[in-house]
Amino acid sequence: MAIVLPPESGDLDVKAIATAFVEARKSNTALTEFPGGFIPDTLDLGYAIQAEEIKQWDDEVVAWKVGGVPPELREKYQETRLAGPVMKKTLFKVEDGGHVKLPVFGGGCSAIEVEFVMELGDLSDLPAEGVTVEQAIGAIDRVYMGYENASSPLTIGNDFGPLGPISDFGLNNGVIVGPELVDWTPEKILSQGVTTTINGSEVHKGNPKPGLDGPFGAVKFLIEFLKKNNYDTSAGVLVSTGVVTGVHIASAGDKAEISYDGQCSFSVELVDVSDL
Template sequence: MSTTPLTSDQINELAHALSSARKDVRILDGFPGPIPNTLEEAYVVQDRCIEASDQPIVGWKVGMVPPELREKLGNERILGPVFKDVRIDLTEAQSTGEAFELPVFAGGFIAIEPELVIETNQDIAPGSINTAEGVEHLVKAVYAGIEIASSPVIDLNGYGPTAIASDIGNQYGVILGTAIPDWKTAITSMETSTTINDELINTAATDGILNGPMSAFAFMIECCAERGITLPAGSLCSSGAITGVHETLVGSTSTVKFGDVSTMNFTLVDNK
């Protein structure tokens, strides 16, 4: 990564390369341009990618910055848009064991991430919320969920947080399972597990992400405020990987369990 700021032409060319590869379902052997030096640059690229999409935004995914890069980049987390066409609301049967399919970029980057998905209960205008005073009052519901991280860039995560943020946060699906009853209490004693191809990959405390899911929710509100983005009521926050970012392949079968609340069985399929 260079320390030279990207020019406006480089930013536009990078956004075009990333957004067109997604639109055309075209796999890229590497990151298609210079990697942004800062998250601020990356969000400008992301904004251009958003402008190139014909889909409305229904929420945002929150991802983590590796600890060794947090001081340099000035943040612990990154943000990426969730477009309407990759929001999937499961039926009750699918939330409790009935198998379903999820599309991904075959040959590109593919990972599954069990996540709590938080829904807002009101419009949130930039600067209207002091998150230091708490954000729980802004929650309509919390769902057992899954984020699908998938990109045409084969090894996107290997290029670091600014590359990930540029490519809309490596976002290709937020899956809403069961709304968790009495979520404030329930998630404090719940465990989430991920199994891929019949192998248990990991089990972790459902509320165990850095500083808890409300911290991720607050970050979404703050980052959107800084970028001048209003969050409409009903916006989603995919709050961060609970058991990890689990890279896998088309054809793999997975089970994500949120305690006794939700069991989601799915197969990854080619999005073509």
């Protein structure tokens, strides 16, 4: 089904929209429409809202999620990927066999998304644009098994193409950094099997897709994004590089088992933020 976007506008109150998203997250209040009824008419305007949210949020950015722009909207926006900030208080760590309770917005939207998380080195010597995939791979210091806690108070956040995620913290409420994948190579990452089981039923088994240069293309995108927007590029930036076993709509009470075949496993339980 084609994505039907809400009306667009280039004349939006960036601060008011950001405040609406921030307050909705703080109060766990569902938003059934984009604040004000109009979505930004450009990705840059969406990122301006995101930057204002970061200013208003009482926490620091310690990681980023990278997601995809729906294929049918890539020509319109002239972009294949999008980014959103991950805050320190919602960065979780888990060991092999561990379990994490993840806060989700009960009245909003949530999904179970298994991803690789990559830690980057110092990016200062890389160009602001035109980063190659080889340079992106060379910038990766460590690779972890991980998970994006995809959740937002915006009930139909995924119906707005890339502007929903961009304008609301990337539609995320945190990232899990799992065990490290030691002695990694690009080939090992692309061939790593991953299995996701939700509420006792296996929903997907697969490995990272190489399209658009896979997770390394996500790293390339983020490096250029950080430089364009004057965000921190010192060593230690974490990036959740995109879904491996698909996007699975979920809600508070759902449980998932994630297995990086032959490497590690961990489990998660989605819990309404009001209950934590």
